[in-house]
Amino acid sequence: MRLSAGEAEEKMSVEVLDSTTIVSFVEDEEAFNGSIHDRFARLDTDRDGFLSYAELLKELQSLRVFETHFGIDVKTEPDELARVYDSLFVQFDHDSNGAVDLEEFKAETKQMMLAMANGLGCLPVQMALEEDSFLKKAVERESAKVLAAQVI
Protein backbone atom coordinates (compact mmCIF):
# COMPACT_ATOMS: atom_id res chain seq x y z
CA MET A 1 0.00 0.00 0.00
CA ARG A 2 1.46 3.32 -1.01
CA LEU A 3 0.71 6.51 0.85
CA SER A 4 1.24 9.07 -1.88
CA ALA A 5 -1.14 11.96 -1.32
CA GLY A 6 -1.90 12.77 -4.92
CA GLU A 7 -0.46 16.26 -4.82
CA ALA A 8 2.94 14.75 -5.46
CA GLU A 9 4.39 15.54 -8.85
CA GLU A 10 3.56 12.98 -11.47
CA LYS A 11 6.56 10.79 -11.98
CA MET A 12 7.16 8.86 -15.14
CA SER A 13 8.81 5.53 -15.50
CA VAL A 14 9.49 3.36 -18.49
CA GLU A 15 7.82 -0.01 -18.25
CA VAL A 16 7.37 -2.96 -20.52
CA LEU A 17 3.81 -4.07 -20.99
CA ASP A 18 1.80 -6.32 -23.24
CA SER A 19 -1.87 -7.03 -23.77
CA THR A 20 -2.00 -9.83 -21.18
CA THR A 21 -0.87 -7.45 -18.45
CA ILE A 22 -3.67 -5.04 -19.31
CA VAL A 23 -6.41 -7.61 -19.85
CA SER A 24 -5.71 -9.52 -16.64
CA PHE A 25 -5.75 -6.27 -14.68
CA VAL A 26 -9.08 -5.18 -16.18
CA GLU A 27 -10.58 -8.60 -15.53
CA ASP A 28 -9.47 -8.61 -11.91
CA GLU A 29 -12.64 -6.98 -10.54
CA GLU A 30 -11.17 -6.23 -7.15
CA ALA A 31 -7.95 -4.63 -8.38
CA PHE A 32 -9.61 -2.77 -11.23
CA ASN A 33 -12.64 -1.48 -9.31
CA GLY A 34 -10.38 -0.41 -6.46
CA SER A 35 -8.23 1.63 -8.82
CA ILE A 36 -11.27 3.13 -10.52
CA HIS A 37 -12.70 4.25 -7.18
CA ASP A 38 -9.39 5.77 -6.07
CA ARG A 39 -8.85 7.51 -9.35
CA PHE A 40 -12.40 8.82 -9.58
CA ALA A 41 -12.21 10.23 -6.05
CA ARG A 42 -8.94 11.94 -6.84
CA LEU A 43 -10.15 13.41 -10.13
CA ASP A 44 -13.42 14.63 -8.64
CA THR A 45 -11.80 17.63 -7.01
CA ASP A 46 -15.07 19.41 -6.11
CA ARG A 47 -16.46 16.10 -4.75
CA ASP A 48 -19.87 16.37 -6.38
CA GLY A 49 -19.77 12.74 -7.48
CA PHE A 50 -19.34 13.62 -11.16
CA LEU A 51 -16.39 14.36 -13.36
CA SER A 52 -16.66 17.56 -15.33
CA TYR A 53 -14.76 18.05 -18.58
CA ALA A 54 -11.93 19.82 -16.75
CA GLU A 55 -11.72 17.11 -14.12
CA LEU A 56 -11.68 14.31 -16.67
CA LEU A 57 -9.08 16.02 -18.84
CA LYS A 58 -6.22 15.05 -16.55
CA GLU A 59 -7.22 11.42 -16.85
CA LEU A 60 -7.53 11.55 -20.62
CA GLN A 61 -4.02 12.91 -20.79
CA SER A 62 -2.60 10.09 -18.68
CA LEU A 63 -4.36 7.33 -20.61
CA ARG A 64 -1.82 7.78 -23.40
CA VAL A 65 -4.69 7.62 -25.85
CA PHE A 66 -2.74 9.52 -28.46
CA GLU A 67 0.07 7.08 -28.86
CA THR A 68 -1.93 3.94 -28.50
CA HIS A 69 -5.52 4.66 -29.44
CA PHE A 70 -5.25 7.15 -32.24
CA GLY A 71 -1.65 6.74 -33.28
CA ILE A 72 -1.08 10.47 -33.50
CA ASP A 73 1.66 12.55 -31.97
CA VAL A 74 1.08 14.28 -28.64
CA LYS A 75 2.41 17.52 -30.07
CA THR A 76 -0.64 18.00 -32.24
CA GLU A 77 -2.21 21.41 -32.80
CA PRO A 78 -4.04 22.65 -29.68
CA ASP A 79 -7.28 22.92 -31.68
CA GLU A 80 -6.98 19.38 -32.82
CA LEU A 81 -6.23 18.23 -29.28
CA ALA A 82 -9.29 20.01 -27.94
CA ARG A 83 -11.46 18.32 -30.55
CA VAL A 84 -10.13 14.90 -29.67
CA TYR A 85 -10.65 15.52 -25.94
CA ASP A 86 -14.17 16.78 -26.67
CA SER A 87 -15.06 13.65 -28.52
CA LEU A 88 -13.52 11.51 -25.81
CA PHE A 89 -15.59 13.25 -23.18
CA VAL A 90 -18.73 12.58 -25.18
CA GLN A 91 -17.66 8.96 -25.41
CA PHE A 92 -17.40 8.74 -21.60
CA ASP A 93 -20.66 10.59 -21.00
CA HIS A 94 -23.01 7.76 -21.99
CA ASP A 95 -26.25 9.52 -20.98
CA SER A 96 -25.09 12.91 -22.35
CA ASN A 97 -25.85 14.85 -19.18
CA GLY A 98 -22.58 16.76 -19.40
CA ALA A 99 -20.89 14.93 -16.55
CA VAL A 100 -19.26 11.54 -16.13
CA ASP A 101 -20.38 9.43 -13.17
CA LEU A 102 -18.52 6.51 -11.62
CA GLU A 103 -20.25 3.84 -13.71
CA GLU A 104 -19.60 5.71 -16.95
CA PHE A 105 -16.00 6.26 -15.95
CA LYS A 106 -15.51 2.59 -15.14
CA ALA A 107 -17.20 1.28 -18.28
CA GLU A 108 -15.33 3.58 -20.62
CA THR A 109 -11.93 3.18 -18.96
CA LYS A 110 -12.38 -0.56 -19.27
CA GLN A 111 -13.27 -0.22 -22.95
CA MET A 112 -10.25 1.96 -23.61
CA MET A 113 -7.86 -0.31 -21.83
CA LEU A 114 -9.17 -3.32 -23.71
CA ALA A 115 -8.88 -1.41 -26.99
CA MET A 116 -5.34 -0.54 -26.03
CA ALA A 117 -4.59 -4.18 -25.24
CA ASN A 118 -5.98 -5.13 -28.65
CA GLY A 119 -3.74 -2.60 -30.31
CA LEU A 120 -0.69 -3.88 -28.50
CA GLY A 121 -1.20 -7.48 -29.45
CA CYS A 122 1.08 -9.98 -27.77
CA LEU A 123 4.34 -8.17 -28.44
CA PRO A 124 5.57 -6.41 -25.31
CA VAL A 125 6.24 -2.70 -25.81
CA GLN A 126 8.12 -0.12 -23.80
CA MET A 127 6.07 2.82 -22.69
CA ALA A 128 6.67 5.80 -20.45
CA LEU A 129 3.96 5.57 -17.82
CA GLU A 130 2.88 8.03 -15.19
CA GLU A 131 2.82 6.90 -11.59
CA ASP A 132 -0.82 6.38 -10.62
CA SER A 133 -1.96 5.72 -14.18
CA PHE A 134 -4.02 2.59 -14.75
CA LEU A 135 -1.38 1.15 -17.02
CA LYS A 136 1.23 1.59 -14.31
CA LYS A 137 -1.08 -0.17 -11.86
CA ALA A 138 -1.53 -3.01 -14.32
CA VAL A 139 2.24 -3.38 -14.58
CA GLU A 140 2.66 -3.25 -10.79
CA ARG A 141 0.01 -5.88 -10.31
CA GLU A 142 1.72 -8.11 -12.85
CA SER A 143 5.13 -7.83 -11.19
CA ALA A 144 3.64 -8.50 -7.76
CA LYS A 145 2.19 -11.70 -9.21
CA VAL A 146 5.54 -12.71 -10.67
CA LEU A 147 7.27 -12.05 -7.33
CA ALA A 148 4.66 -14.10 -5.48
CA ALA A 149 5.17 -16.96 -7.90
CA GLN A 150 8.92 -16.88 -7.33
CA VAL A 151 8.51 -17.17 -3.57
CA ILE A 152 6.69 -20.49 -3.91
Ligand SMILES: [Ca+2]
Ligand atom coordinates in the same frame (compact mmCIF):
# COMPACT_ATOMS: atom_id res chain seq x y z
CA1 LIG B 1 -16.72 16.97 -9.89
Ligand SMILES: [Ca+2]
Ligand atom coordinates in the same frame (compact mmCIF):
# COMPACT_ATOMS: atom_id res chain seq x y z
CA1 LIG C 1 -23.25 11.15 -17.74
